[in-house]
Amino acid sequence: MQNHLVLTASVEREEVLRYTPAGLPVLEMWLRHHSKQNEAGFERDVTCEIQAVLIGKQAPLHAGKLAGNTVALTGFLSQRSLKNPRLVLHIEHVEFVKG
Template sequence: MQNRLELTATVEREDSLRYTPAGLPVLEMWLRHQSRQSAANLERDVVCEIQAVLLGEMAKKFAGKLAGNTVQCTGFLSQRSLRNTRLVLHIEYVEFVRG
């Protein structure tokens, strides 16, 4: 079963491209999402900041190009590491949203 999360958000900040000890490119960023959602027949404003990561060739392709832009991304949630259970969005697909 594949559960994917789709999200439109603004890239608030983007770290410099780095490499894992195994040589895998990694690009970490923080996304800010704002929307109006309906729950239990009530409308509410949703605002949140989400840490996200791009890996591999996509990390190299988008490095230095995302900060300040609005993007549509698809990926999955996972804990940051075995010892850090904070959730991180692992982005598998990203495209710029035209304003």
């Protein structure tokens, strides 16, 4: 069973493309999300900053092109590493949103 998260956010900052020791391209970025959500019958403003990572073939294609843009992302949440429990969005698909 796969559960995917879909999120629209602006890319506040992106790091320089790097490669893992195994040769996989990695693009790390920070996202800012704003929306209105219905919770218990009340509308609430939601704002958050999320660290995200794009690994694999898509990373070099998007490197240097995401910062400052609004994107719709599909992916999953996972802890950063075995020793770091901070959540990171692992991006599987990126779509630019026209503003």
